[in-house]
Amino acid sequence: MIFQDKLEKAINKNNSLLCVGLDPDPQKLEQGQSQFDFNKAIVDQTAGLVCCFKPQIAFYSAAGLKGLEDLKKTINYIHKNYQDIPVLLDAKRGDIESTNEKYAQEVFDFLAVDAVTVSPYLGLNALEPLLERKNKGVFVLCRTSNPGASQFQDHKVNGEPLYLKVAKEAVKLYKKYDNLCLVVGSTWPQEIRKLREIAREMIFLVPGIGAQGGDLPKTLEYGLTKTKKGLIISASRGIIYAQDPQKAAQRLKDEINKYR
Numbered sequence: 001m002i003f004q005d006k007l008e009k010a011i012n013k014n015n016s017l018l019c020v021g022l023d024p025d026p027q028k029l030e031q032g033q034s035q036f037d038f039n040k041a042i043v044d045q046t047a048g049l050v051c052c053f054k055p056q057i058a059f060y061s062a063a064g065l066k067g068l069e070d071l072k073k074t075i076n077y078i079h080k081n082y083q084d085i086p087v088l089l090d091a092k093r094g095d096i097e098s099t100n101e102k103y104a105q106e107v108f109d110f111l112a113v114d115a116v117t118v119s120p121y122l123g124l125n126a127l128e129p130l131l132e133r134k135n136k137g138v139f140v141l142c143r144t145s146n147p148g149a150s151q152f153q154d155h156k157v158n159g160e161p162l163y164l165k166v167a168k169e170a171v172k173l174y175k176k177y178d179n180l181c182l183v184v185g186s187t188w189p190q191e192i193r194k195l196r197e198i199a200r201e202m203i204f205l206v207p208g209i210g211a212q213g214g215d216l217p218k219t220l221e222y223g224l225t226k227t228k229k230g231l232i233i234s235a236s237r238g239i240i241y242a243q244d245p246q247k248a249a250q251r252l253k254d255e256i257n258k259y260r
Contacts, residue, residue, distance in 0.1 A: 003114045003137035003179060004203070006086045010051040011229060013084060017260070018253045019052040019205070021090070021236025022074060023059045026067070028241065035060060035070035038240075040077060045246040046239065047082045049253050052232050054205075056090040075111055086114035088205065088232070092141065094119030094127065101129040108133050115139060117183055117205070120166050124173050131177040137203070138180055142166050142195065145185025145208030163191065167198050174202060181205060186233070189218035196223055196230075207234045209252070220259040228260050 001009075011017060024038045043053065055074060060067035075087050093103040093116060107116045108130075115137030118127055130138050143153055143163040153163040167182060174180045182199060184192050186208035195204070204223055209216055216233070223231050233256055242248035 002135045003086055006084065006114060007051060007137070007203070007232070008229075010085050014048055014051060014253075015257065016049055016051045016253050017229070017231050017233050017256050018050045018249060019054050019088065019232045019234040020046050020050050020239050020249060021207075021234050022053055022055040022240065023236045024240065025059060026063050035063065035067060036073040036077070039070070039074040042240050042245050043074070043078060043082065046249040047078075047085060049246070049249045050085060052086050052088050052234075053078055054088045054090055054234055054236075056236075072111060075113060079112065086137070088115040088117070088137065088139070089113040090117050092117050092119055093130070094122055096122060097126050097129055100126060104130045104133055108136050115181070117141065120170075124166075124169050128177075131173070131180060134177065134179055136179060138177070139183050139203075139205045140166065140170055140180065142170070142182040143184045143188050143191045145187045147187075149185065149188070164194065164198065167195050171199050171202070174199070183207070184223070186215060186219040189215045189222055192219055193222035196225075201225060201230070203230055203232065205232045205234060209233055209235050209238075216255060217259050220256065224260065 022039050024035045029038055055071055060071035078085060078087050089107050089111060091107060107113055117139045118130060120140050154161045157165045170180055170182060181203040184195055184204045184206055186206045206219055235252055239245050239248045
């Protein structure tokens with residue numbers, strides 16, 4: 001199924017823009033508990049409340065081959081048991097075209113995810129091996145949620161910030177590849193407003209809600225499309241480490257819908 005269609009189906013079915021980040025730190029797991037076992041419990045508790053699951057690959061590759069095996073098992077489990085919910089891999093891949101062909105094989109063929117985050121630093125045309133997988137989502141880093149993002153992303157290029165230049169070039173390429181999406185942090189609501197004015201129909205992955213202190217009401221006010229969609233609101237630690245992950249996910253889902 002095409003990523004955008006799968007996402008739309010999950011949004012409508014669960015009435016949710018919430019994405020749960022599956023980022024289990026092995027040091028925080030119970031003795032003998034695998035990353036897969038941890039994820040399985042989170043997925044089963046929250047699958048009816050989300051539009052997407054987003055594992056961050058570093059938490060698995062740092063654990064070696066066992067971690068990557070647990071990542072693969074997690075993705076397979078979601079695909080088998082919750083077919084309507086897409087899996088977005090936070091991997092921030094990006095290189096020259098020949099290497100991106102291998103990244104496409106890594107994330108879309110081997111790991112079999114529905115979407116991936118990528119870096120635009122080598123030029124958007126270099127991402128075409130990934131974008132040519134038109135049934136997959138490709139999320140370009142644009143205005144990230146971390147405090148140091150402004151060091152480069154606000155750097156002026158011909159009088160405008162680099163992140164706006166990235167967005168404008170992405171909009172041009174979107175005419176050819178409508179599976180191109182943007183990553184825009186909720187910690188920068190005014191930037192979200194500017195980006196939505198430029199990219200009116202594109203899907204935004206929005207990290208930064210929760211532990212990073214993102215502004216949820218303004219994120220939704222400025223970032224929603226005319227159809228009250230177009231956003232994937234990602235949260236991880238505040239849900240997966242909550243005493244009751246299901247209740248934590250329900251609360252955030254309800255809070256998001258309050259401002260839709």
